[in-house]
Amino acid sequence: MKIKKKLVTVSFILFLQSCTTSRPEINKAQIFPLNNYSQNIQRFINPNSPDYNIPLISNNVILEKENAYKEHFFGEQSPWSDSFVSGILNKQNTDSIYSVEKFLFQKYRENCDTDNPKSFATNLKPYTCDWFDNQILRNMDLNQFEQKLFFYKNNRAIATNNISARTFPTNSPLFYDYRLAGEGYPFDMLQVSSIWVGTPLYIVGKSKDKEWSLVLTNSGFVTWVPSNKIALASEKFIFEYQENVKKHGLRVVTQPHSPIINNSGKIELRAYTGSLFPGQQQEETNKVFFPISLENGYAKFITAKINEDKVSIFPLSSSPKNFVNVIQPLLGRPYGWGGLYYYNDCSQELRNIFSVFGIWLPRNSAYQYQEGKMIDLSNYSTQERLEALSKLGRKFVTLVYIKGHIMLYIGNFNNAPLVHNNIWGLKPADNSYRSIIGQSSLIPLLSSYPENPELISIADDKYRPKFIITYLDELPNNGDSVAKVLK
Known part of the structure; x- marks a missing residue:
């Protein structure tokens, strides 16, 4: 395919x-x-x-789709791939990362400090121009994206926690006017998506305070995530990941809020349906390699397990x-x-x-x-x-x-x-x-x-x-x- x-x-x-x-x-x-x-x-x-x-999808079709999935997740169409990342970084004009980030900032900042504000906070009061300029724009440090961007293998990363992907480097929600039809809570306009633990990423840049990272996802969109929820993926880590997948396959979580249990019997965190991890042993369905972040900011695998009724060898029939x-x-x-x-x-x-x-x-x-x-x-x-x-x-x-x-x-x-x-x-x-x-x-x-x-x-x-x-x-x-x- x-x-x-x-x-x-x-x-x-x-x-x-x-x-x-x-x-x-x-x-x-x-x-x-x-x-x-x-x-x-x-x-x-x-x-x-x-x-x-009986499987509803033929072996030939599912094999082709499975291979395509792996390419998107950790292969040539993933954030760990030079060609994939460079294709995003090299976008020009209005599609460039700088232009998109600038457009989104201007879009939500529009009409601040006027009688017709557009963007509101949780207290139902409009965000001020000062909030946009000094808390958001300054921290985005957009100038770093204005120059030509290149792929650096040392910028490859992996999610070490579940992440709420954000339009701006902030957890503060932004709503349109609650007095208008269809606006206000719970429609936080800065909420982009969820990124599951174990997802490969590429770091495009960091906020000025370093607390946020602008990352490229395997779906091809660029978003801000908390820096403490990701870790750098070294050449050795990526090699181990891919080799483990070749030898033992992937494991996929089949139910939401499934506990990931470490060797001490403690819950590392809870994973959601569709989360993927390299398997430990081919014959062991529920044992996985789970990524954690070391003090130096790099990722390391630990062994962990998931309840057998909440995980499957990837893909499930x-x-x-x-x-x-x-x-x-x-x-x-x-x-x-x-x-x-x-x-x-x-x-x-x-x-x-x-x-x-x-x-x-x-x-x-x-x-x-x-x-x-x-x-x-x-x-x-x-x-x-x-x-x-x-x-x-x-x-x-x-x-x-x-x-x-x-x-x-x-x-x-x-x-x-x-x-x-x-x-x-x-x-x-x-x-x-x-x-x-x-x-x-x-x-x-x-x-x-x-x-x-x-x-x-x-x-x-x-x-x-x-x-x-x-x-x-x-x-x-x-x-x-x-x-x-x-x-």
Whole structure:
């Protein structure tokens, strides 16, 4: 499979915080009656079905996708690769790191100290120009990125903790005006994503106070992270990492909040679904090499273990049984804007799930749906979209994409397609309130919901101009028409 480079641009940063077309107005929020819909996935997947333990993805496809995943994670398409990093560092004009960082700063600083401020703090008061200029811009030290940037092997690094990736070198949240529809808490505009422990990184630069590092991730975006949550990856460390993977394979965490236990029996930290570590021994599923930071700032492996029911040899077989076991622990977890508090938004939810099965998905839903064979249903009516999905959907391997949101098709139940997604909520056509779902959930796709017919359907042809399904059990194509597929 040809591996595509998806280089970061400012459009990625602005779009990354997706699944957000339905944020609530203050005091105008309702709770969607999710209790009317079972959140037990085992109710919908029959364990006595003949295919319950049979992989849904062929060996040839999964092998190609697994190899592509490894290339993205620690290979030639990763932050440990000279060619990959140089491709990002050499971007010019508006796509350069300097230009993107400067643009984002100016975007959020806009209208500070005026009667029409744009950016607000947790106390509901607007941020001042002084805060932007003296606490943020000065610490960003943008001049270091204005010169030509080069790859330095000594700048390779690894996450030694779970990390909240930030637009600026600060943990202070930034909200748009809480008085406006769909703004305010919990939508921290500086929250970019979560980065799991054990993730390879590349350090582009550091803040003036050295407490923050601007890093390049394996998804191709550049973000600020706390310097004390990463460690430098020496040539020896990277060699050990890659050799251990060759000899013993990778291990992948299959449930959220799974304890990583060191040799003293103490919990180092808790890992989340999709986290990857080199295995210790080929025959030992739950023993891993775990990265820690030494006093000199370099990474070192220690031996650790994970409970056997929370980890698997990578990749896990793509059977319905295994999808059920991976998805069920995620259901009910709160929606996490940009991975806030290590919860998931729509694209991070699917990215974590498919990491378990060896399928690389980008961080952005607008790129995720391009990772398999696509069928564009955008020109169809709401009802035609639902009927086509019911007929064409393949359980657990079909993505459903609308602009700003992505879902996973589970199957057909009660004459409607059922999807798994992590979404904030739904809204009516007049945008007057939000009906909050606010969690990882199972929900049928209906033309309208009987509990509240005012709510716009996720499949609505008028308000959702894009509606594309993607088969992840096939390799990418340029898109097929429904007529061609139904022949």
